[in-house]
Amino acid sequence: MSRIGYQDVRAAGARIAGAVRPVGVVPTGTAGVWFALEQLQHTGSFKARGAQNFLRAHREAGTLPExxxxxxxxxxAGLACAWAAGQQGVRATVFLPVNAPAVKVERLRGYGAQVRLAGREYAEALAACQEYAAESGALASHAYDHPLIAAGAGTLLEEIRAGLPGVDTVVVAVGGGGLFAGVATAAAEHGIRTVAVEPENCRALNAAIEAGAVVDVPVESVAADSLGARRVSAQALAVAGRGGASVRSVLVPEAAITGARQALWEEHRLVVEHAAATAWAAVRHGAYRPAEGERVCVVLCGANTDPATVSGVDATD
Structure with missing residues (x-):
């Protein structure tokens, strides 16, 4: 495993400057707590950062194949990869199960990707993707388990510091661990605490920290579409171990996630996916309680969701 360091995040920041939207940091209305509005990022999630860094680094190194x-x-991750490839004039081939929603297929094609359907489960699509990479020579990317992907995600922390000087704590949702690994690596460099938030029944990082090793976990959560990794990356666990007291892992129940998502709409007019609401749920429902005077930034990591599923939103308006 290639170990991510702060220098990797700095390099990623220089590499993707101007290619991604700088994050907006705004007050929540709760004293001492701000939102990082990363759901406004290109393709609707933070994944655009890692995808850009991955491709640009390989181009710089001369390892981007025809x-x-x-x-x-x-x-x-697929949307971000397709978008970044299109931005750089790179061919992208994305594999999906045959039962993937047509709207996802069309959106990927809209970014210029070639879409291939294989199997009925993600594991089968992944196997087909790996076979294609071996046969064609295409560069295989990953949703989260790669140092360039994680370093790209870590650039978010540098922008949060610029938008909120003196920030003490950043709160992020965790799935496979790419966002966490990058953000926590950069945060530790500046003495900033990282709070890693997961659903109670979708806790790959929390279980790995408890076990001292990467372990398989059940995936049963309303946020599983984004946070449903059966195991966290070894890289994320290593970062958590290095972080010591500057990293805290917390869990939130399903009701807290759905309630936070609804509240983000009703109280802030923000439509986000359940993963983003998971981070807010930790503060809103008390899984993480900031100390008096603590400056906390909650990352709203994505908005790729159906607005009609948020209470009070009429998608036809």
Whole structure:
């Protein structure tokens, strides 16, 4: 495993400058707590950062093949990979299960990606993607388990510091661990605490910290579409171990997630996916209680969701 360091995050920041939207940091209305509005990022999630860094680093190194890049993902990572490839004039081939929603397929094609359907489960699509990479020579990307992907995600922390000088704590949702690994690596450099938030029944990082090793966990959560990794990356666990007291892992129940998502709309007019609401749920429902005077920034990591599923939103308006 290649170990991510702060220098990797700095390099990623220079590499993707001007290619991604700088994050907006705004007060929540709760004293001492701010939102980082990363759901406004290109493609609707923070994944655009890692995708840009991955491709640009390979181009710099001369390791970007003529066959382009390939990934198995119909979610935020696939969208970000397809978008970044299109921005750089790189061919992208994205593998999905045959039962993937048509709207995802069309959105990927809208970014210029070639979409291939294989199997009925993600594991089968992944196997087909790996076979294609081996046969074609295409560069295989990953949704979260790669140091360039994590370092790209870590650039978010540098922008939060610029938007909120003196920030003490950053709160992030965790799935496979790419966002956490990058943000926590940069945060530790500046003495900033990272609070890693997961659903109670979708706790790959929390379980790995408890076990002292990467372990498989059940995936049963309303936020599983984004946070449903059965195991966290070894890189994320290593970062958590290095962070010591500057990293805290907390869990939130399903009701807290759905309640936080609804509240983000009703109280702030923000439509986000359940993963973003998971981070806010930790503060809103008390899994993490800031100390008096503590400056906390909650990352709203994505908005790739159906607005009609948020109470009070009429998608036809």
């Amino acid at each position: 066959a382009g890049v390939t990934i198995a993902s119909g979610g935020n």
